[in-house]
Amino acid sequence: MIGEAAVRAGCRFYAGYPITPQNELAEYTASAMARLEDGTFIQAESEIAAINMLIGASMAGARVMTSSSGPGISLKQEGISFLAAMELPAVIVNTMRGGPGLGNIAPAQGDYFQATRGGGHGDYRTIVLAPASGQELAGLTRKAFEYADEYKTPVFILGDGMMGQMMEPVEFPEPIDPRSLPPKPWILDGAKGRPSRIIKSLLLDTSVEEDHNWKLTRKYERITREIARADTYMTTDARLVVTAYGTAARIAKGAIKRARELGLKVGLFRPVTLWPFPKRALVEMSRQVKDFLVFEMSTGQMLEDVKLSLEGRSNVHFYGRPGGIISTPDEIAKVINTLYHRQHLNED
Numbered sequence: 001m002i003g004e005a006a007v008r009a010g011c012r013f014y015a016g017y018p019i020t021p022q023n024e025l026a027e028y029t030a031s032a033m034a035r036l037e038d039g040t041f042i043q044a045e046s047e048i049a050a051i052n053m054l055i056g057a058s059m060a061g062a063r064v065m066t067s068s069s070g071p072g073i074s075l076k077q078e079g080i081s082f083l084a085a086m087e088l089p090a091v092i093v094n095t096m097r098g099g100p101g102l103g104n105i106a107p108a109q110g111d112y113f114q115a116t117r118g119g120g121h122g123d124y125r126t127i128v129l130a131p132a133s134g135q136e137l138a139g140l141t142r143k144a145f146e147y148a149d150e151y152k153t154p155v156f157i158l159g160d161g162m163m164g165q166m167m168e169p170v171e172f173p174e175p176i177d178p179r180s181l182p183p184k185p186w187i188l189d190g191a192k193g194r195p196s197r198i199i200k201s202l203l204l205d206t207s208v209e210e211d212h213n214w215k216l217t218r219k220y221e222r223i224t225r226e227i228a229r230a231d232t233y234m235t236t237d238a239r240l241v242v243t244a245y246g247t248a249a250r251i252a253k254g255a256i257k258r259a260r261e262l263g264l265k266v267g268l269f270r271p272v273t274l275w276p277f278p279k280r281a282l283v284e285m286s287r288q289v290k291d292f293l294v295f296e297m298s299t300g301q302m303l304e305d306v307k308l309s310l311e312g313r314s315n316v317h318f319y320g321r322p323g324g325i326i327s328t329p330d331e332i333a334k335v336i337n338t339l340y341h342r343q344h345l346n347e348d
Helices: 001-007 023-034 049-058 071-087 112-116 134-151 160-163 206-227 246-261 279-285 304-312 329-342
Strands: 010-016 040-043 063-068 090-096 127-129 155-159 229-232 240-243 264-269 273-275 291-296 315-320
Touching: 001 010, 001 023, 001 090, 010 023, 010 049, 023 040, 023 063, 023 160, 040 049, 049 063, 049 071, 049 090, 063 071, 063 134, 063 273, 071 090, 071 112, 071 155, 090 134, 090 160, 112 155, 112 273, 127 134, 134 155, 134 206, 134 329, 155 160, 155 246, 160 246, 229 279, 240 246, 240 279, 240 329, 246 264, 246 291, 246 329, 264 279, 291 329, 304 315, 315 329
Parallel strands: 010 040, 010 063, 063 090, 090 155, 127 155, 240 264, 240 291, 291 315
Antiparallel strands: 127 273, 229 264
């Protein structure tokens, strides 16, 4: 789904290195690029090589993408920091697996900090999109390339091993001809009589480096104002709201349906952008909701952003299963039921 959506979005350069559970993306993209006259697929010698190949191709003006899973994304972090510093657009797909270390190849959500806190060195951020369905994989992949170009920044698509292995019907948007995209006046395509351009991240003058850091900060503030997004489900009368993203949100939605059948007023708040985190929407919801349950396939990472957003306005509870354990809707429904009654949320 991501591979087809990327090609339709005008991606013409992919470089990556195999790692489970995302190899299907690389495999599909290889065949898709081979069918294009202007497509390039490279199985690099390492994750480090792949991310640096993206730097060069992005400098030349192509829409570029790479993909990996936890350990591979860790190896790419220096290059991602370079992309952010040089203000180069790129799309990076992380299909999360159990960790830390090599961990396992089961679905998990333990890379939230890695994605939303920059992950590499220096003051920078990356846009992070969290699809929760096959259709969103297709739609947010196109949106990722649009954001990357608009803001000249790397963009993460953060999924997990379950999402990477499932099949669903999808309607894809019409393909884009890369030649129809707006020109990129900053790319390196040969001076041809004009003044030369330089793209670099080595700024030895400390005052120049400081100015560049503040420039990036202003861009990140603009991104926060313009694209923060969340979806909700059955929250109009909710007294308890489950906060979850990606696959965890799908599991939570099933649990909420079961809780509603028992008469419990429960809803779902699902961040679609993990960075920027949809703080304003959550704060607005806290005006009527005083109890939030954060559910993650981790020991609790998005939990910190929920607490930071609410700043004590509401009670924040947590339930998580790390290491590749996948909770069931019935399991989460039991957690909701216990918490609901413990907090005396039933109507008198």
